[in-house]
Each structure stands twice: as C-alpha cells, then as structure tokens.
Amino acid sequence: MFFHYIDLSWRSLKRTPLVSALMVMAIAIGIGITMTSLSVYHMMSMDPIPHKSDQLFAVQLNTTDDGNEWWTSDNVPLQLTYKDAMYLHNAETPVRKTASIRTAFTVHMNNQDVKPFLSSVRAAGQDFFTMFDQHFIYGSPWSLAQEKAADAVVVINEETNNKLFGGTNSVGKQIYLDDSIFTVVGVTKQWQIHTKYYDLNNGSFNAPEPIFIPLTLWEPMQLVSRGNTNGWKHENVTTFEGQLQSEMFWVQFWAELPTENDVKQYHDFLFSYLTEQGTKGRYTREKPEFNLQDVNEWMEYNKVVSEDNKILVGLSFMFLAVCLANILGLLLGKFIRRAPEIGVRRALGANKRQIFLQHLVEVSVLGLLGGVIGIGIAQLGLWGVRVTSSQYADLAGMDLTMVLTAPAIAIGACIIAGLYPAWLVCKTQPAIYLKTQ
Amino acid sequence: MLSMKNISKVYQTEKVQTHALRDFNLEVKEGEFIAVTGPSGSGKTTFLNIAGMLEPFSGGEFMLDNVNVGSLSDNERADLRNQKIGFIFQGFNLIPDLSLYENIEVPLRYRGIKAAERKLRIEECLEKVGLASRAKHLPQQLSGGQQQRVAIARALAGKPRFLLADEPTGNLDSLMARQVMELLENINSEGSTIIMVTHDQELARRAPRNIQVVDGQLADFTLYQNKSSDSVAERVQQSMAEV
Numbered sequence: 001m002f003f004h005y006i007d008l009s010w011r012s013l014k015r016t017p018l019v020s021a022l023m024v025m026a027i028a029i030g031i032g033i034t035m036t037s038l039s040v041y042h043m044m045s046m047d048p049i050p051h052k053s054d055q056l057f058a059v060q061l062n063t064t065d066d067g068n069e070w071w072t073s074d075n076v077p078l079q080l081t082y083k084d085a086m087y088l089h090n091a092e093t094p095v096r097k098t099a100s101i102r103t104a105f106t107v108h109m110n111n112q113d114v115k116p117f118l119s120s121v122r123a124a125g126q127d128f129f130t131m132f133d134q135h136f137i138y139g140s141p142w143s144l145a146q147e148k149a150a151d152a153v154v155v156i157n158e159e160t161n162n163k164l165f166g167g168t169n170s171v172g173k174q175i176y177l178d179d180s181i182f183t184v185v186g187v188t189k190q191w192q193i194h195t196k197y198y199d200l201n202n203g204s205f206n207a208p209e210p211i212f213i214p215l216t217l218w219e220p221m222q223l224v225s226r227g228n229t230n231g232w233k234h235e236n237v238t239t240f241e242g243q244l245q246s247e248m249f250w251v252q253f254w255a256e257l258p259t260e261n262d263v264k265q266y267h268d269f270l271f272s273y274l275t276e277q278g279t280k281g282r283y284t285r286e287k288p289e290f291n292l293q294d295v296n297e298w299m300e301y302n303k304v305v306s307e308d309n310k311i312l313v314g315l316s317f318m319f320l321a322v323c324l325a326n327i328l329g330l331l332l333g334k335f336i337r338r339a340p341e342i343g344v345r346r347a348l349g350a351n352k353r354q355i356f357l358q359h360l361v362e363v364s365v366l367g368l369l370g371g372v373i374g375i376g377i378a379q380l381g382l383w384g385v386r387v388t389s390s391q392y393a394d395l396a397g398m399d400l401t402m403v404l405t406a407p408a409i410a411i412g413a414c415i416i417a418g419l420y421p422a423w424l425v426c427k428t429q430p431a432i433y434l435k436t437q
Numbered sequence: 438m439l440s441m442k443n444i445s446k447v448y449q450t451e452k453v454q455t456h457a458l459r460d461f462n463l464e465v466k467e468g469e470f471i472a473v474t475g476p477s478g479s480g481k482t483t484f485l486n487i488a489g490m491l492e493p494f495s496g497g498e499f500m501l502d503n504v505n506v507g508s509l510s511d512n513e514r515a516d517l518r519n520q521k522i523g524f525i526f527q528g529f530n531l532i533p534d535l536s537l538y539e540n541i542e543v544p545l546r547y548r549g550i551k552a553a554e555r556k557l558r559i560e561e562c563l564e565k566v567g568l569a570s571r572a573k574h575l576p577q578q579l580s581g582g583q584q585q586r587v588a589i590a591r592a593l594a595g596k597p598r599f600l601l602a603d604e605p606t607g608n609l610d611s612l613m614a615r616q617v618m619e620l621l622e623n624i625n626s627e628g629s630t631i632i633m634v635t636h637d638q639e640l641a642r643r644a645p646r647n648i649q650v651v652d653g654q655l656a657d658f659t660l661y662q663n664k665s666s667d668s669v670a671e672r673v674q675q676s677m678a679e680v
C-alpha cells in the first residue's frame with residue numbers, strides 16, 4: 001500500500017503542478033536556509049575526535065591569588081604557566097600528556113627551488129601525535145630520546161611535504177626553520193579537524209599547525225610564543241628566562257586519561273602538586289583550584305559555538321516555520337478540494353487511517369522533493385559563506401550527516417504541516433460528497 | 438440479512454431538528470432486488486447511506502449479516518462496508534485521474550487483495566460490463582452509460598453481498614438507462630442483493646420488490662412480484678399528496 005500511496009502522491013503533484021511547485025519551493029527555501037546555518041553549527045559543535053573525546057582532558061591550574069578574577073565562568077585561567085606546564089610534562093605519571101605552544105618560523109630549503117614562507121609551528125611532546133590521532137604517511141613521531149636530547153627534528157604535514165618535497169618520502173631530509181636545520185622524522189596525513197580544540201586561543205576554527213617540533217627545543221632556541229600570553233599581576237619580565245619563570249599563562253596542556261581510575265589518580269596528582277605550590281607560598285589561595293575537562297566540555301567551556309551562532313540557527317528554524325505555515329495553508333486548500341474523491345474512497349471501503357496515511361505519504365513526498373532541492377540551496381548558501389568569510393571557510397560544508405539530515409528535517413517538517421490537513425480530510429463524511437460529485 | 442428496526446436519523450442544527458428517518462423498519466432477504474421510491478426529500482438517500490454505513494443513525498437497531506452495525510467503530514464500519522457492500526452512484530463517482538482498471542482496483546486495494554487476484558477480478562468485471570478493451574482509458578474518455586458500467590464493475594469487483602444503487606440511471610438517457618437496468622437484473626439473477634433508489638417508475642416496476650419512503654418512514658411495504666404496477670404509482674402519488 002505504501003508504494004501505491006507514493007504513486008497516488010506523484011499523480012496528485014502532477015495534477016496541480018503550480019501549487020505543488022510552490023509548496024516544494026517553499027520547503028526547499030526553508031530547508032536551504034536552515035541547513036546552511038545548521039551545517040555551520042554542526043561543524044562548529046561536532047565532536048572533533050569522537051572515539052576518544054572523553055579520554056582527552058585539558059588541564060587548568062589556578063595559580064593566581066585568591067580573589068583574582070578571570071574571564072572564564074569559574075575564574076580559572078585557560079592556560080598554564082611555563083614552569084607548571086613543564087613540570088606536568090616531565091612528571092613521571094603513567095599517562096600520555098603533552099604541553100604545547102604555538103610559535104612560527106620562516107620555512108625554506110636554503111635554495112632557489114622553494115620560495116620561503118612563514119608557517120605556524122607547534123612545539124609539543126611526542127605524545128601529541130598519538131593523543132590527537134595524527135596519522136603518518138611517512139616516518140613517525142620523534143623518539144623520546146630525541147625529545148630529551150632536544151634534537152632538531154621536525155614533523156611536517158602532507159601539504160608542507162608536497163610543497164617542499166613534491167610529495168615524496170622526506171624522512172631523513174632537512175629543512176630550514178629560520179636559520180636552523182631540522183631533520184624530517186615524519187610526515188602526517190592532512191589533519192581534518194574543523195575545530196582546533198587543542199588550542200582555542202587564536203581562533204577556534206583556524207587550521208592546525210602544519211609543522212611540529214619537540215617542546216624541549218623551546219629553551220635552547222629561546223623561541224617566542226605566537227599564541228596568547230595572559231598575566232594577572234605586575235611582573236617585570238625583561239628576559240627569556242624571566243618569561244619562563246613568570247606567573248604568566250601561555251602554555252596549553254592536555255592529558256590522556258582512558259579510565260575513570262586514571263582520571264582520579266591524575267586529579268589527586270594535580271591536587272598534591274597545587275597543595276605543594278600553595279605551601280611554598282607561590283600564591284595565596286585557601287584550597288587548590290584546577291580543572292580536568294574532556295574535549296566536549298572544553299569546547300563548551302570555551303564557548304566555541306557562540307550565542308550568535310545558536311541564535312542564527314534558531315532564526316533559520318523560525319524561517320522554516322514560516323515556510324511551513326504557508327505550506328499548511330496550501331495543503332489545506334488542496335486537500336479540502338479533494339474531499340469528494342476522499343468521499344468516494346471512504347464509500348469504497350477506505351478507513352480513516354488509510355486516508356490519513358495516504359495524505360501523510362503525499363506530504364512526505366513533498367518534503368523529500370523540497371529537501372533534495374533544499375540541499376542544493378544550502379550548498380549555494382554555504383558557498384556564499386565560504387566566499388564572504390574566511391574564518392568559516394572550512395566549516396561551511398555539509399558532511400554526510402547533514403546531507404541525510406536535510407530531507408529528514410524536510411519530511412518531518414512537512415508531516416507536521418500536513419497533520420492537520422490530513423486529519424481534516426480523513427474525517428470526510430462520504431455521504432456529504434457522493435451526491436454532489 | 439439486512440434488518441433495520443426503528444431506525445431514526447436526526448439532523449441537528451443550532452435551532453432545528455430535522456427527522457430524516459423515523460421508526461424505519463425493513464427486512465431484506467438474500468437475493469432480493471428492491472426498488473426504493475418516494476418523493477424528493479423523503480429520506481431515500483438517507484436510508485441508503487445508513488444501509489451502506491456511510492453515515493451513522495441516531496436510534497434503532499441495524500443488523501447486517503448478524504453484525505450489529507451500531508456497535509461498530511468508524512474503521513470497523515469501513516472494513517465491513519468494503520467487504521459486504523458495493524455502491525453505484527447517480528454521478529458515477531469515478532476518480533478522474535485513474536484509469537478504468539485503477540478505478541475498479543480501488544476497493545480491492547483497500548481490502549488487501551493481492552495484485553494477481555485483483556487483475557483477475559478486474560478483467561472479469563470489465564468483461565461483464567462489456568468494457569474489457571477500455572481498461573486503460575480514463576473516465577472522461579467514456580460516455581455516461583459507459584462510466585456507469587465501470588461504476589457497476591467497480592461495485593461488483595469486491596464480490597459484495599449487497600449492491601446499493603442511488604439513482605443509477607438518473608444521469609443517463611432512456612436507452613442507456615435500460616442497458617444499466619438489464620445489467621443490474623443480470624447481476625441480481627446471479628445472486629447479488631440489490632437495493633436501488635430511483636425516481637423512475639418504469640425501472641421501479643421492473644424490480645421484484647418495491648418500497649416507498651415518505652417523510653422518513655416506510656410508507657408501504659409490498660411484494661409486487663407479478664402484480665400490476667399501477668397501484669405503486671397511485672400509492673406514490675397519494676403519499677406525495679399527503680406530504
């Protein structure tokens with residue numbers, strides 16, 4: 001019967017082509033607008049590492065004096081001081097963890113073949129690649145020995161490898177970062193994340209750094225942070241060493257804690273560390289304050305999806321509701337005009353449920369058509385977003401989930417709009433119309 | 438087979454109650470061909486609608502094949518209607534954008550009959566009404582008489598126990614009307630029970646049993662097999678005069 005209803009729906013649409021086209025376009029435009037904003041929202045808010053987002057924890061330590069305010073919801077700074085980050089980084093804890101800092105270099109090959117270019121570079125521990133699921137095309141992360149020895153080694157991404165080495169296996173080859181020679185130990189696959197969740201300081205939706213070096217090079221090379229640095233009290237920092245020992249916050253820190261027990265143990269470890277620091281009189285705070293927040297909590301905490309984005313999605317759904325109100329009116333007119341035919345069908349044995357289903361299938365077909373066209377309109381909208389806003393360029397796209405969601409929303413919305421007209425027409429008293437046909 | 442006892446039907450508006458049927462009693466036996474006559478507005482169609490379960494009645498008892506219709510839900514009445522009753526309407530009531538084949542298929546689909554059996558039944562019914570070669574035509578491509586034959590084929594396809602016909606020849610010229618009547622007589626002779634509402638006294642006379650509805654009641658109830666039809670006309674005229 002379902003396929004028969006689809007056949008009847010198709011005939012019905014063909015019988016009133018103008019009204020049908022109006023309804024399909026109304027739902028298509030509504031869906032197009034809705035899916036444009038919803039797709040961006042979806043990309044912004046989607047779990048960037050779903051299989052282990054509940055195992056990766058951003059670490060926050062409040063090493064400010066009591067009464068000091070921060071802009072976070074719980075007054076805890078987002079980053080760590082260098083000395084705290086390095087202590088946690090080097091601590092003998094049985095978990096993967098890494099401090100990391102964003103910096104930048106001029107990349108060149110010391111020859112005429114490749115034009116030098118400025119690139120963001122992340123200084124991190126070797127655990128970074130495993131923790132954040134970076135996959136290697138060639139080579140591997142640097143070894144622990146190389147990290148401890150502060151060897152001048154580098155991991156580059158696929159795009160950089162294409163640019164510098166034409167996509168060939170570059171492991172063992174050398175590149176220049178400013179004036180220093182680095183040996184390539186690994187080439188990673190292009191990292192497809194829409195949200196740069198491991199460092200939300202300089203734009204949540206910026207691309208990940210294409211080049212990584214060991215964090216242990218920070219001190220010998222006296223590198224400069226290209227991320228955010230936040231102070232909370234007056235400090236006369238004039239030297240590189242002074243910055244390393246300062247109470248300014250400029251280092252990101254993550255730990256991978258696969259089990260609840262790991263979380264608890266690391267929690268205790270942080271508690272002990274902060275208690276010890278407090279005892280040493282480093283800050284005035286009655287009890288230690290710190291956070292361990294998993295990836296999704298961290299994104300929520302940092303308001304990756306702003307209120308504006310949520311309002312935009314809300315408004316687009318309201319626009320869809322307006323489109324649906326129009327469709328409801330058209331459906332009412334169309335279905336009520338069909339009452340005599342329904343009267344005949346009822347006289348011939350159709351029960352109310354069958355008539356109701358027939359009309360719901362018809363509105364579903366409308367929704368499906370509108371949804372498919374709506375995907376096209378949404379693609380147009382997303383293209384507009386990409387062209388006009390570089391910040392959202394990587395986010396303005398539809399993944400498979402969104403492509404499937406569009407017709408689902410369209411069908412669902414049309415069914416909602418069609419419920420009342422279908423209910424009204426299924427209540428048709430056949431006797432009223434049989435004489436008047 | 439069909440039994441109505443003290444059936445009443447009241448149409449209620451804000452200020453006015455209209456009694457379309459009152460104390461309506463009727464027994465119909467299997468295989469009967471009954472012509473229902475009466476003046477306009479007397480309640481003939483209301484009776485037929487109630488007999489066909491197209492509208493509810495206000496009071497009384499209506500048994501159809503030992504099923505108490507009054508106790509059925511709307512959906513149960515629809516199922517019973519689909520299984521037991523075939524309708525023939527004055528205006529044919531074919532669905533315009535379905536072919537003849539698909540029109541006849543409508544009640545069979547609602548009954549859940551499989552496609553192969555539907556095909557057999559439809560072809561058989563089209564053959565019976567002499568339109569086998571027009572199965573793919575649309576209703577508007579046929580004459581009025583042909584459309585009514587399709588409507589009859591549609592009513593027959595479900596092999597109903599009752600055929601309810603509301604002025605089946607009302608929109609046809611006399612030649613076509615006679616052909617349709619002959620078709621109904623043939624169907625009746627094959628065992629179907631037919632209740633036909635008509636204004637046409639000539640056609641009514643051809644039915645073995647005539648009943649008259651006047652002012653919502655069964656004014657007369659007589660078997661007219663092999664009797665003069667004049668008395669029917671006289672009684673109708675008398676009834677109309679009383680109204």
